[in-house]
């Protein structure tokens with residue numbers, strides 16, 4: 001049986017203890033991948049941003065808040081790198097350059113926020129097989145192909161988040177698998193769990 005490390009949900013990038021930057025990811029796709037991998041008997045570590053979902057049976061879950069917390073938890077879970085890493089998380093690309101330890105007073109806040117880039121977790125980590133997601137609004141396949149190449153992936157799961165039934169918060173998804181060998185598999189609209197099972201089957205076929 002294999003070892004799977006999966007990221008899910010959004011990250012939160014705090015400005016102060018009560019304010020943060022984030023995105024609408026609910027974690028459903030990543031939790032479905034974790035469930036599908038556990039159902040097949042794999043050892044699963046699920047690194048989750050702030051989401052309101054139940055942990056699938058047989059899955060070890062590690063809760064994190066920011067992208068940097070997520071990176072540290074992923075590196076710890078990947079260990080020697082002999083595993084499959086499936087990155088479904090919608091990681092915030094930027095974070096505020098600083099985070100105050102007390103609530104910032106409205107009257108004293110500046111009207112600009114200085115941002116710095118977050119690490120690209122999927123691109124940076126070293127492990128045997130990496131599978132990523134590309135949620136796009138335009139140029140879906142060319143963007144997905146570029147990300148697959150640049151991040152050194154075995155496969156990227158591309159979806160157009162402007163399509164009905166696909167993307168953030170839904171229980172369904174319409175995705176296209178783009179594999180490292182250039183082959184393309186377009187899947188019909190299906191439940192996220194069905195997509196997840198297809199992803200796990202693909203990962204099981206990797207050497």
Ligand code: C5P
Pocket residue numbers: 007067087088089090091092093118119120121122123131132133134135147
């Ligand atoms: O570059 P983009 O954010 O579109 O890439 C999406 C893929 O990269 C997803 O699989 C996502 O989980 C992963 N990613 C990441 N760390 C980031 C940004 C994206 O792991 N900072």
